[in-house]
Amino acid sequence: MNPTAPAEAPAAPGRTRTPDSAHHHRSRTTWDEAHATARTCAPAPLPAVAHTLADALGCALARPLAALTDLPSFDTSAMDGWAVAGPGPWRLHGAGVLAGAHPAPLEPRTAVPIATGAPVPAGATAVLRREHGLADAGTLHLTAPRPLAPRGDIRPRGQECAAGEALLPAGTPVTPAVLGLAAAAGYDRLPVHRRPTVDVLLLGDELLHSGLPRAGRVRDALGPMLPPWLERTGARVRGVQPIPDELDALQRALAATDADVVVTTGSTAAGPVDFLHTALARAGARLLVDSVAVRPGHPMLLAHLPPAPDGRARRLVGLPGNPLAAVAGVATLAAPLLTRLAGHREAPLRTTPAAVALPGHPHDTRLLPVHLTPEGATPAAFDGPAMLRGLTLADALAVVPPGGAAQEARVRLLGVPR
Template sequence: MTPSRTDPADGTAPHASHARPGSPRAARDWERARSIARSCAGQPLPAVPRTLADALGHALAEPLVALTDLPSFDTAAMDGWAVAGPGPWRLSGAGVLAGEEPGPLAPGTAVPIATGAPVPPGATAVLRSEHGAVDPGQDLLYDRSPGPVCAGRDIRPRGQECRSGEPLLPAGSTVTERVLGHAAAAGYDRLTVHRRPSVELLVLGDELLEHGVPRGGRVRDALGPLLPPWLHGLGAEVIGRHRIADDLGPLREAVRRSPADVVITTGSTAAGPVDFLHDTLRSVGARLLVDSVAVRPGHPMLLAELPATADGRARRLVGLPGNPLAAVAGLVTLAEPLLRHLGGHRDPGPVRLTAAAALPGHPCDTRLLPVFTAGQEVTPLPFDGPAMLRGLALADALAVVPPGGVVAGATVEVLELPGR
């Protein structure tokens, strides 16, 4: 298809920089491109039930609500003795362990108790083991603590953390390891989450090597190893990764036949002699939403709607540039907001930090610059060319540098990188 001069998503006219040769479509502003990627996803994918073991990385499709009070009974916070009333106390019973259900405690008596054990009915406090002294001859327990044993001391009362029916986490929260533990403590065996968007990765380029050092004019494929775990961290399910030759036919068939919710390609987004992605999209009847973004590195990235699958599921394609750092720029610009919205994840709020040194910018475009963060400050890293990954490997964030750059001491938005 031939792209029109207005955006099919919102009807707004594009601005003039970085138009692809032979195409009337101009580069999108970086923020606008991310907004289009987010909105073109439509509604999140359907909700599905998952066991706790299978829910990791999904987004909650409904709020997580407490199924019981937590703790569900008064609990000893320390090892020691459960005591009833003021001391000294006559010792009674063999002790209470976690997992047991104790009988009542009479006034003036005490019973040994372990941390996490239910407090017996009638107990008023727990006396820590280091604060108690036992007279074995009289079978009495004396208080040696600095102050009086007030009611409730070292008892975790029922419902201290939450009450049954209380909302714990909102819908859209990502199920992390911490959330799994919280859900299990609250009594859940299964969670209702959004289905992960499926992704098929097509790595394009005859020049790529899968093994060994670069040689014979060819380079190692860095994106094949880099992208699948990154995509998984964004909530996607990578259902396939394929090498595709620089040939229109195989690329067209791979795009046409893909069952994935999102097809991601690397390379072939510009207008070089073997860049066949635009021709492929025209031949399969795709609808271009973003064709080049005013960002460096990575401006020749694209986003398209593909024809739906036979069962009516919508499909999208994100075209990433072939240079590694440029591809990462495309990933965080277009793929990340698309995949997170499809998966039902809440949008993270912007993170703004202070530039510890000047952050160089492009004269006209947004620049995504690898940076190292320390406290509330960011420092730029070297080796930030579009074909380089050395700076990215050292970075824990990408600074979103506006045209013209950022002076030292000014604030700048940062995109946190996985694994930080």
């Protein structure tokens, strides 16, 4: 597989397969190849849209954010006190300048009360802080031991930025702070990448969606966990649908969704009711990744689905059914794909030393829940493929190479959403 090839490029012979052939003749992809393929199978992020500030939260900027005005757009007072003109003492003049006012110019050796954030009158040479002055019989006196600094406690126009100045690069996530900066810079709407839509299909007759596990059936852990995790990557999850272990039901569900990305759980292996490969073959899907050399979660897959009726490209990420294995699938395939589609900038994985030797698999990469200490990464307990207890206490997933990581060796880290 060539993970850097665009999605439409023909695959090397024998590497990109139809689901039918893959079902019986899988050659597992390395973790790094699979992770890169998920990122690069989308040639570009989704198109830009103009959202109101409130609706842009969580999206990624589609263009650099440039200031529409100087910030501040006029000289403002940094303190409550008096705007003064020239050396003191000063004759007090006027009732005071409040935020939002349009003050008259100051004559030399006069002063006017002023509030923090109010526009500084023309002719003012400084702002005298309230605690450093004394007003007596219409005259203002300086009480501080040092003279006023020229332009002291005045925030000059353009101190933060000038009109046209680039504030943030494209790909920046729109956080609450970004919304505040954009509003201050004059924006009512932001150009952001459309968030990819996701439909989650939960496959399996054994899943219960309420109450205690019973009669050989287990509670569905992925239905509550996956949507917020996928939303953290920039996606918009439209719904979670349980699907019974029936080929026809799975085929109908795949035919009914027009989501940018379909995420399935379970049915990725070759068990008696694992129908995902067959359903994908009948739908005309094209596999990009089918089984990854990673533990837990090696029977995961990534496929191109036939285009939506409006021509949009669509993809499917098949996650294993075991909870921690599904988490590995999200980190390996779903997260890099969705962040790319959402337009978020790709950041290199941070690294840390192994505080102790980290156990690995003899041949596969291992995604290991770890605690981060001042000395580095240490394994978290309860790390079996069906367990989530260790993940809830972990600070990250360590990407442990085949054979394990020796103490003090540096390992890459994948974030765990909080």
